[in-house]
Amino acid sequence: MNLPNKIGVYGGGRMGAGIAHAFLLTGGEVTVIEADAAAAAAAGQRVGESLAKAAERGKLAEPLEQVAKRLTATTDPAALSACGLVVEAVPEIVELKMQVLARIEESAPEAVLATNTSSLSVDQLASKLVRPERFLGLHFFNPVPASELVEIVIGAKTASGLVSEAQKWVEALGKTAITVTDSPGFASSRLGVAIALEAMRMLEDGVASAEDIDTAMTLGYKHPMGPLRTTDVVGLDVRLAIAEHLAREVGERFEPPTILREKIAAGHLGRKTGQGFYTW
Known part of the structure; x- marks a missing residue:
């Protein structure tokens, strides 16, 4: 499984915007979901400003406008329906993450789901999912575009083949993966x-x-x-x-x-x- 061409990011704050930036650089289309129109607009602006700074430093392999046009920021989770991978990047609140993950699974039933949690239990977050075998942790580090590390967190029900695919995705992002089992705080x-x-x-x-x-x-x-x-x-x-x-x-x-x-x-x-x- 190659890196999906359509990626979703649920949550467009500092981390979500950075994750969207990183995936845009791979040539894919990225959809960012936010809670309301103002937050979606702010998320789009956040990613745009990050890309512009990267362009100024010569970090983009293609024109800024070409990269930016592959970004969509919206409030409608249905826009995730064609995504092959959706990364949840909302605040570190268990109940909120579980609600968002259920919403993503309903909107994008064929997608791999990932959480960007830095410390919460992947197994707990997966407990209400219909397809926990298609769920794992992808813990990115701030600032995402410059960081070289992604921590892959394996849940008890995560399919073994998914882990090897996630490692390839991290490599496609130009980053290094470490793999850990679900445990408090990971590594x-x-x-x-x-x-x-x-x-x-x-x-x-x-x-x-x-x-x-x-x-x-x-x-x-x-x-x-x-x-x-x-x-x-x-x-x-x-x-x-x-x-x-x-x-x-x-x-x-x-x-x-x-x-x-x-x-x-x-x-x-x-x-x-x-x-x-x-x-x-």
């Missing part, structure tokens, strides 16, 4: 959050400044970005939700530190609000 989120939470505790305890803690990881361990700056980019609220989920599923070592809760209570969510562990 990437579990490790990333563990480091970030410890960095927050160190900052809270006055061990070092945010800048020096991050520099220890960028220069000492060759991380491209330190854990506190990464948290600002991801969003402190997103980090909190994942940490709370891991604390429930794995244990108290993932209990969020006070400094994280205090910053969120003050409205400091990171880059998207202009203030987090850094001023943006």
Whole structure:
């Protein structure tokens, strides 16, 4: 199974827009679904601006207009009917994701369904699907166009052949796949959050400044970005939700530190609000 020519993305926020961007570069048609007309228009604009920046950097293999015309942003899930793959990219709320996945399955009965969740159980999300064997996790990383990694998450009922096809799709995107079984936080989120939470505790305890803690990881361990700056980019609220989920599923070592809760209570969510562990 080659990469489907028609791809759907349900949710056009930062992650959904980035996923749409990545698939557009493969030459396929991409349909983004949003909740209302204003959100759909904003999603279309978000993808368009991302493509324009890529064009300025010489990252497009064809004219910008030609790539952009393959994008459709709408509110009608029926527009997904011809898609061979649909990626769900709505907020990390179990009930919302399950509702959206059921809607996608009804609208695109022949499509492979994927969730972009960074930590929620793929098996739980699949529990109400009619065809769970055609469902798996495709965890993209922010910013999607520049990120080199996609985490493929295998559910208990995911067809084995689908995993090998997903690996080929990731390769077609110019990215590298890692494959993990469904478990709390998978591999990437579990490790990333563990480091970030410890960095927050160190900052809270006055061990070092945010800048020096991050520099220890960028220069000492060759991380491209330190854990506190990464948290600002991801969003402190997103980090909190994942940490709370891991604390429930794995244990108290993932209990969020006070400094994280205090910053969120003050409205400091990171880059998207202009203030987090850094001023943006």
